[in-house]
Amino acid sequence: MIAPIVLAALLAAAxxxxxxxxxxxxxxxxxxxxxxxxDLDDRLTRFEQQTGHVIxxxxxxxxxxxxxxxxxxxxxxxxxxxxxxLDDGVVLFVFVKDxxxxxxxxxxxxxxxxxxxxxxxxxxxxxxxxxxxxPAGGIRAGVEALIAxxxxxxxxxxxxxxxxxxxxxxxxxxxxxxxxxxxAPASPRLRDTLSRAAETTGCxxxxxxxxxxxxxxxxxxxxxxQFASRSLFRLYPIASKQSYDDYxxxxxxxxxxxxxxxxxxxxxxxxxxxxxGSGACPREAVGRLVLDRVLLPRxxxxxxxxxxxxxxxxxxxxxxxxxxxxxxxxxxxxEPPVGALSRAFDAVxxxxxxxxxxxxxxxxxxxxxxxxxxxxxxxxxxxxxxxxYAWLMETLSIASHFVxxxxxxxxxSGSSSSSSSSSGRGGSFGGGGASGSW
Numbered sequence: 001m002i003a004p005i006v007l008a009a010l011l012a013a014a015x016x017x018x019x020x021x022x023x024x025x026x027x028x029x030x031x032x033x034x035x036x037x038x039d040l041d042d043r044l045t046r047f048e049q050q051t052g053h054v055i056x057x058x059x060x061x062x063x064x065x066x067x068x069x070x071x072x073x074x075x076x077x078x079x080x081x082x083x084x085x086l087d088d089g090v091v092l093f094v095f096v097k098d099x100x101x102x103x104x105x106x107x108x109x110x111x112x113x114x115x116x117x118x119x120x121x122x123x124x125x126x127x128x129x130x131x132x133x134x135p136a137g138g139i140r141a142g143v144e145a146l147i148a149x150x151x152x153x154x155x156x157x158x159x160x161x162x163x164x165x166x167x168x169x170x171x172x173x174x175x176x177x178x179x180x181x182x183x184a185p186a187s188p189r190l191r192d193t194l195s196r197a198a199e200t201t202g203c204x205x206x207x208x209x210x211x212x213x214x215x216x217x218x219x220x221x222x223x224x225x226q227f228a229s230r231s232l233f234r235l236y237p238i239a240s241k242q243s244y245d246d247y248x249x250x251x252x253x254x255x256x257x258x259x260x261x262x263x264x265x266x267x268x269x270x271x272x273x274x275x276x277g278s279g280a281c282p283r284e285a286v287g288r289l290v291l292d293r294v295l296l297p298r299x300x301x302x303x304x305x306x307x308x309x310x311x312x313x314x315x316x317x318x319x320x321x322x323x324x325x326x327x328x329x330x331x332x333x334x335e336p337p338v339g340a341l342s343r344a345f346d347a348v349x350x351x352x353x354x355x356x357x358x359x360x361x362x363x364x365x366x367x368x369x370x371x372x373x374x375x376x377x378x379x380x381x382x383x384x385x386x387x388x389y390a391w392l393m394e395t396l397s398i399a400s401h402f403v404x405x406x407x408x409x410x411x412x413s414g415s416s417s418s419s420s421s422s423s424g425r426g427g428s429f430g431g432g433g434a435s436g437s438w
Contacts (some may be wrong), residue, residue, distance in 0.1 A: 005375065006426070007393050015269070015421030017074060017075045017077075017078035017239070018060075018064070018075060019335075020078070020079045020080075021056055022078070023041050023046065024040075024041045024044035024045055024048070024054075024055065024056055024057065024058065025037050025038075025040050025041040025056075025057045025059075026056065026057065026058050027057075028058070028060050028061065028094045029059050029060060029061040029094075029134055029274065031059050031094070031096050032059065032135060032136050032139065033136055035390060036136035036140070037136075040136075040139065040140055040143060040218040040259070041059065042123040042286045043143065043424070044056075044057075044143065049066075050270035050351060051150070051151070052083060052086075052389050052436065053082075053088045053089070053090075053109065053150055054081050054082050054083075054089045054090070054184040054261070055088070055089075055090045055091075055092070055137060055143060055146055055147070056081050056091045056092070056093045057088070057091075057094070057143065057151075058075075058091055058092070058093050058094070059094045059096065059139075059349055060093070060094065060096070061095075061096055061097055062095055062096065062097035062098055063095040063097075063098045063100060068093075068095070068098075068102055068435060069102065069433070069435065072091070072093045072102045072104050072433070073104060073433075075091075075093075075431055076089070076091045076104040076106075076429040079091070079431050080107065080299065081106070081429075082106045082279070082428075086108045086109040086430075087106040087108035087109075087428040088106055088108040089104050089108075089109070089429070090103065090104070090106065090109060090113060090146055091103070091104045091429070092139070092142060092143070092146070094139070095120060097267070098267055098437075099128065099130075099166055099249075099266060099267060099437050099438050100437045101122060101127075101130075101246060101435070101436055101437070102433060102434065102435040102436070103118040103121065103142075103146070103433050103436075104429050104433045105429070105433050106428060106429055107428050107429070108428075109150060110151065111148060112149055112150045112151075113146065113149045115238060115433065115434050116434075117149050119434035119435055119436070120434070121142055121145040121146060121149070121434075122142070122434055122436035125138070125141040125142050125144075125145045126138045126139065126141060126142040126347075126436070126438075127437070129141060130438040131211075131212070131438045135226070136296055142380065147313065150204055150354055151255060153252055165218070165220045166218060166219075166220065166221075166230070166234070167218045167221050167227055167231050167234060168218070168233040169229045169234060170206070170208075170232070170234050170235045170258070170431045171206070171208055172190055172235065173206070174194035174195060174198070174204075174205065174206060174207065175187060175190050175191045175207050176193060176206070176207070176208040176209070177208075177209045177211070178208070178210055178211065180211075181209050181211065181303065182209065182303065182304055182307075185433065186303075186307075189237055189304070190207070190307055190308055190311070191309070192305060193311050193312070194207065194311060197311055197314070197315045197318075197404060197412065200315060200319070201255075201280065201281075201315055201318040201319060202255055202279075202280050202318075203256070203257055203277070203279070203280050203281035203282075203314075203315075203316060204253045204255060204256045204257070204281075205256075205257045205259065205281070205311060206235075206258050206259065207256070207257060207259045207261075207307060207311065208258075208259070208260050209260075209263070209303075209307075209412050210260065210261070210262045210263065211263050212262065212263065212264070213262050213264045213272065214227045214260075214262055214272075214274075217407050218230075221254050223274070224260055224262060224272050224273055224274025225274040225276065225284065225288070226274070227260060227274050228259070228260050228274035228275050228276040229258075229276040229284075230285065231258050231260070232251070232256060232258045232276050232278060233275070235256065235258075236250060236251060236254060236256075237284065248385070251278040251279060252312045253279065254278065255277075255278060255279030255280040255281045256277070256278050256279070256281060257275065257276075257277040257278075257281035257282060257287065257314060258274075258275065258276050258277070259274075259275050259287070259291075259310065259311075259314070260273060260274045260275070261273045261295070261299070262274075265437075268300060269299070269300040269303070270300060271299050271300075272296070273291040273296055274291075275287030275288060275290070275291055280318060281314075281318060282314050282317040286317045286322075286324075287313075287314065288432045289319070289324040290310050290314055290324075291310070293325050293327065294309050294310050294313045294325070295309065295310035296306065297328075365395075368395055368398050369391070369395050371398055372391060372394035372395040372398050373391065376390040376391035376394045376395075377390075379393070385427040428435040
């Protein structure tokens with residue numbers, strides 16, 4: 001029974017996969033400029049003509065499945081990119097709205113493009129350019145790196161400059177938004193709040209919102225609080241031959257609170273924060289409480305409101321009037337007892353084969369087995385085989401034929417090599433790949 005069950009899973013997966021691409025670049029989101037997409041398709045067509053290996057770029061508007069890896073493996077397997085028996089296909093999946101991507105590697109190219117190489121291509125070649133707003137350049141850089149890896153050539157050096165060990169020079173305006181994250185009404189309102197805070201407390205608050213995690217900007221100060229403290233020291237650098245006592249007196253003479261927010265994920269929105277204060281400004285322990293209990297919990301739902309609330313809390317703390325809210329207590333709701341019948345029913349409903357409910361998969365299998373019955377009887381009589389063996393073999397044969405005929409044929413925009421790759425219909429995936437986001 002195991003073989004028919006596996007076949008039922010294959011049938012369900014093939015039926016659930018999106019239509020196969022009609023070229024090497026399939027931009028279903030309309031994300032790339034048309035001329036750039038054509039140039040990239042031509043590049044991949046020539047590569048297939050020269051080597052036989054197939055690379056496909058598939059760009060979707062959004063991820064249609066909760067699990068990216070499950071979707072990409074299932075889809076690449078259904079599309080059968082690569083040649084039969086060689087399994088030499090690679091698919092670069094991009095999901096624009098989710099800002100995620102994944103490389104799936106056929107079994108035949110795992111030695112040339114192992115997981116660590118695929119991950120390095122994503123992190124060093126593709127995502128830096130996607131974050132910079134250059135999708136065509138990022139995809140092209142990733143494709144060229146994949147071609148180099150498949151051909152055994154060392155990739156060219158990344159275009160990005162190495163990250164400095166120190167933090168970037170601090171931005172000294174009351175509100176700094178290099179991420180462009182805050183909307184137009186929120187920015188002037190927050191600047192006004194910061195100006196009033198400086199007048200009422202004597203503390204100069206500087207709020208900065210960065211679009212990525214601290215490690216993206218510095219080699220040594222990855223902790224957000226360390227990043228904030230080092231930024232304050234760069235804002236007021238120590239003078240030559242100045243003692244540390246004199247230096248800290250200088251800091252106290254310039255009361256400053258450095259508040260940083262780093263956006264580490266946009267879908268769903270998530271952030272980390274750091275704070276450091278000098279002079280009359282709230283100290284680090286208070287700033288940490290403001291971050292953990294006021295700013296960060298509210299930030300995903302209301303970024304501007306969370307920043308305003310955090311500045312308000314720091315102002316009250318500088319005036320000695322702030323009491324931190326209690327840490328939220330997890331609410332545990334007791335679950336009602338579940339009877340044995342309910343558990344059995346839930347198990348049947350949850351069980352799936354190939355992404356479909358088990359009942360549907362078994363109905364498909366039963367239908368194929370029924371069709372195979374007369375052929376099995378004829379085979380058993382003609383070859384003098386066991387009826388059960390003949391029935392199993394005929395069921396496998398019909399199921400295999402059905403899967404082969406239902407799959408969409410991959411073509412390569414009319415190139416002479418596309419017919420060879422589509423007729424091979426043999427790309428097997430699932431053993432290697434890597435994921436990333438930007």
